[in-house]
Amino acid sequence: DIVMTQSPDSLAVSLGERATINCKSSQSLLYTSNKKNYLAWYQQKPGQPPKLLIYWASTRESGVPDRFSGSGSGTDFTLTISSLQAEDVAVYYCQQYYGNPRTFGQGTKVAIK
Amino acid sequence: EVQLVESGGGVVQPGGSLRLSCGSSGFTFPDYAMHWVRQAPGKGLEWVSIISGDGDTTNSADSVKGRFTIARDNSKNSLYLHMTSLKSEDTALYYCVRDGRCSSVTCFGWFDSWGQGTLVTVSS
Numbered sequence: 001d002i003v004m005t006q007s008p009d010s011l012a013v014s015l016g017e018r019a020t021i022n023c024k025s026s027q028s029l030l031y032t033s034n035k036k037n038y039l040a041w042y043q044q045k046p047g048q049p050p051k052l053l054i055y056w057a058s059t060r061e062s063g064v065p066d067r068f069s070g071s072g073s074g075t076d077f078t079l080t081i082s083s084l085q086a087e088d089v090a091v092y093y094c095q096q097y098y099g100n101p102r103t104f105g106q107g108t109k110v111a112i113k
Numbered sequence: 114e115v116q117l118v119e120s121g122g123g124v125v126q127p128g129g130s131l132r133l134s135c136g137s138s139g140f141t142f143p144d145y146a147m148h149w150v151r152q153a154p155g156k157g158l159e160w161v162s163i164i165s166g167d168g169d170t171t172n173s174a175d176s177v178k179g180r181f182t183i184a185r186d187n188s189k190n191s192l193y194l195h196m197t198s199l200k201s202e203d204t205a206l207y208y209c210v211r212d213g214r215c216s217s218v219t220c221f222g223w224f225d226s227w228g229q230g231t232l233v234t235v236s237s
Contacts, residue, residue: 040223042158049208049227050158061225093158097221101174102148102160 002026002096006105012113019081021108023094028074029057031098038098041070041079044107045090053092054079086112115139115226117209122231129199133231135192135209142190143167146212148224149183149194151205161207162194166216177203199235206230 003026013019029038037057042050052061054070057077067082081088089112094105121133133149149161162173162183171183182195192209208230214222 038221042224049229050224051227052213052223052225055213055223055225095158095223097223099221100163100172102221104158104160107157 001101002029002099002103004094004096004103004105006094006108008108009106010109010111012111013081013084014113015086016083019084019088019110021079021092021094021110023072023077023079023105025075025077025096027098029077029096029098030074037073037077038096039070039072039077040095040097042093042095043088043090044093050093081110084110084112115211117211117226117228119207119209119228119231122207122233124234124236125199126237127200127235129235130195130197131199131233133194133196133207133233135228137190137192137209137211140211142185143187144216146215146218146220146222147183147185147192148210148212149192150208150210150224150227152208152230153202153205159205163212163218164192165218170218172218196233199233201235204233204235206232
């Protein structure tokens with residue numbers, strides 16, 4: 001199985017400041033035939049199901065604010081919230097869909113400092 | 114608007130069985146592979162099973178293989194999870210999830226729409 005490891009486990013950021021979450025996979029998620037990275041990011045607020053933010057490592061889902069961005073390739077990926085808003089308090093998960101079983105990172109909790 | 118509504122959760126004794134259902138609307142159900150993903154209380158996310166859009170192909174996590182069966186009825190726009198030999202570690206909120214890209218099991222996509230989940234508690 002592909003192991004996904006996120007860092008940090010939690011972080012506190014001031015309103016308007018940048019938040020950065022890292023995700024590392026145990027094997028490359030880059031599919032050479034189409035040059036796409038099979039990685040997605042999700043946001044889960046308390047009491048709600050996860051919400052898709054990013055797929056193909058950097059493609060923002062329709063309706064997701066542009067302060068959310070994804071980057072990286074191969075085994076190292078980053079989710080950046082450029083200017084943290086109060087409504088961004090949540091747990092964020094990375095997930096690989098390169099192979100079965102699909103696996104998630106352990107989650108990163110983002111709070112307001 | 115895509116809607117997924119799970120039902121069928123509850124409290125069951127270890128070794129027992131349960132069938133979860135998921136009704137869908139707002140999209141052409143047979144065009145999409147569907148998944149079950151679960152989340153133990155206070156824990157992270159675990160993929161459980163996938164079924165192809167035509168219902169012919171399935172795959173499951175090793176942790177549930179041989180105990181859980183995923184199925185769908187495209188005439189009813191519904192997804193199911195038949196769970197048997199339940200263990201305490203199966204206690205979780207079970208989400209019905211749409212694949213954002215694929216109709217087949219051999220194509221790999223993200224999870225673009227989630228239901229609210231149905232809670233399964235395995236306890237004596």
